[in-house]
Amino acid sequence: MCGVERPRILWAPPEERAESDCACPGAGAPPEPELPEPSSGLWERVPDLFWAPLPDGHRAVFNPWGRAGVVVLNRPAVALLDGFRRPRRLDGGPAHQMAALELLRPAGRGDVVPRPAASSPALTAWLHVTNACNLRCTYCYVAKTHESMDETTGLAAVEAIFRAARRHGFRAVKLKYAGGEPTLNFPLVVRLHQHARNLASRHGVALRAVLLSNGVALRPSVLAWLRDQSVRLMISLDGIGPTHDVQRPFAGGQGSFDRVVRGIEAAVAHNIVPHLSITVTAATADHVAAVVDFALDHELPFNLNFYRDHTVRAPAGAWRADEERLIRGVRAAFARIEARLPRRRLIDALVDRSAFDTPHTLACGAGHHYLVVDHRGRVARCHMEIERPIADVWADDPLGAVRAHGEGFVNLPVDEMAECRTCPWRYWCAGGCPLLTFRVTGRSDVKSPYCHVYRALYPHVVRLEGLRLVKWGTPLPT
Ligand code: SF4
Ligand code: SF4
Numbered sequence: 001m002c003g004v005e006r007p008r009i010l011w012a013p014p015e016e017r018a019e020s021d022c023a024c025p026g027a028g029a030p031p032e033p034e035l036p037e038p039s040s041g042l043w044e045r046v047p048d049l050f051w052a053p054l055p056d057g058h059r060a061v062f063n064p065w066g067r068a069g070v071v072v073l074n075r076p077a078v079a080l081l082d083g084f085r086r087p088r089r090l091d092g093g094p095a096h097q098m099a100a101l102e103l104l105r106p107a108g109r110g111d112v113v114p115r116p117a118a119s120s121p122a123l124t125a126w127l128h129v130t131n132a133c134n135l136r137c138t139y140c141y142v143a144k145t146h147e148s149m150d151e152t153t154g155l156a157a158v159e160a161i162f163r164a165a166r167r168h169g170f171r172a173v174k175l176k177y178a179g180g181e182p183t184l185n186f187p188l189v190v191r192l193h194q195h196a197r198n199l200a201s202r203h204g205v206a207l208r209a210v211l212l213s214n215g216v217a218l219r220p221s222v223l224a225w226l227r228d229q230s231v232r233l234m235i236s237l238d239g240i241g242p243t244h245d246v247q248r249p250f251a252g253g254q255g256s257f258d259r260v261v262r263g264i265e266a267a268v269a270h271n272i273v274p275h276l277s278i279t280v281t282a283a284t285a286d287h288v289a290a291v292v293d294f295a296l297d298h299e300l301p302f303n304l305n306f307y308r309d310h311t312v313r314a315p316a317g318a319w320r321a322d323e324e325r326l327i328r329g330v331r332a333a334f335a336r337i338e339a340r341l342p343r344r345r346l347i348d349a350l351v352d353r354s355a356f357d358t359p360h361t362l363a364c365g366a367g368h369h370y371l372v373v374d375h376r377g378r379v380a381r382c383h384m385e386i387e388r389p390i391a392d393v394w395a396d397d398p399l400g401a402v403r404a405h406g407e408g409f410v411n412l413p414v415d416e417m418a419e420c421r422t423c424p425w426r427y428w429c430a431g432g433c434p435l436l437t438f439r440v441t442g443r444s445d446v447k448s449p450y451c452h453v454y455r456a457l458y459p460h461v462v463r464l465e466g467l468r469l470v471k472w473g474t475p476l477p478t
Contacts (some may be wrong), residue, residue: 060466066102
């Protein structure tokens with residue numbers, strides 16, 4: 001039977017993000033869309049919508065001020081939305097859905113842009129259980145030694161984290177077992193996690209945890225424990241074969257790629273889904289597509305991190321890819337994704353620290369809801385500032401000390417950053433890594449050194465998500 005095409009809206013709620021090394025906004029809990037129930041009265045189309053054309057007359061539409069992320073409309077739905085250029089009443093299911101997805105807004109609101117909350121329900125903590133590592137990655141910011149965290153320090157760290165969570169009103173704690181290579185001090189990870197579970201249960205705080213590993217020595221007993229304890233596993237993989245090996249060699253100089261792949265396969269064999277952390281540097285920018293292909297082949301979540309300058313080994317800027325090469329390399333990876341469009345949502349993982357699951361004003365939790373504890377129990381604001389402690393775990397309120405710290409970078413809300421406060425992408429980018437911006441520019445109130453790259457890539461990620469929704473999305477009932 002042929003008939004008039006009806007408005008069709010494709011949308012999917014956010015999924016859990018792939019892990020990264022940083023303290024993401026909202027870390028610790030799956031993002032939950034808080035879409036409003038539309039009220040009666042007159043409604044109008046949100047004026048600043050971003051559009052991307054898709055096949056068969058579909059269009060991806062994105063409200064940079066809304067909470068829904070990317071929505072796909074067919075041609076009649078686009079026409080319906082356009083009809084709201086002049087205020088009207090919601091006159092049926094499709095319009096009602098568009099209002100709920102914040103493509104429509106109550107008429108007469110002028111240019112008011114809703115500001116997302118700056119707070120996070122979760123306190124994230126990095127536990128640097130060892131300063132030792134079996135690799136010598138070229139861009140690593142850890143000045144490695146053979147020192148490890150001892151049990152007394154580790155238990156004090158876990159207690160300080162839960163003390164901070166209670167004192168500052170967090171409902172969830174996310175622990176990152178890290179180093180160095182945390183599997184080199186794995187008995188301590190087991191002990192600390194047991195203690196964290198006890199404290200979480202006693203204080204009614206949700207607990208999530210991830211092990212950040214280089215993947216080269218994942219023993220079956222480690223993998224079984226991770227699976228049984230529901231502790232996530234993040235493995236760093238920067239390229240295929242020599243591309244990975246050139247920046248992630250063993251201490252003796254030989255490449256680690258084959259061992260990492262064996263680690264990934266062993267994890268999968270233990271029913272673990274490892275998250276791949278892919279750091280894109282000047283050495284790997286031309287080869288991002290190949291490692292993204294690997295992730296897609298193995299149906300693994302991944303995160304593209306753009307290299308951030310540090311002060312331990314490489315001279316400033318030495319590992320940061322030239323902007324145009326970086327854009328080309330990442331777009332080549334997008335082309336691979338487009339050719340096979342996975343069911344898994346990727347949009348939050350493709351552009352460095354940017355995330356599209358919930359509008360946010362802070363790029364990360366550094367200085368606000370992030371504690372980094374080194375192997376001696378000293379507390380810093382960011383893992384990349386681990387050599388600059390501010391307090392220690394025996395202090396009454398280490399998070400208070402972190403928040404009060406007035407030197408170095410300031411993690412400002414994006415609305416307070418001169419060049420970002422009028423940017424349409426600001427609640428998804430939030431200005432990028434504040435530490436990188438400070439290291440490169442000496443200022444905290446300016447846009448990211450990667451700004452040009454971000455802005456070049458954002459339209460493409462919106463379109464990619466639209467294509468994914470066309471292939472895998474379920475039409476909303478209208
Ligand atoms: S860094 Fe650039 S893309 Fe990000 S919010 Fe600032 S101006 Fe926008
Ligand atoms: S300051 Fe930069 S490196 Fe540190 S947690 Fe934030 S985004 Fe990550």
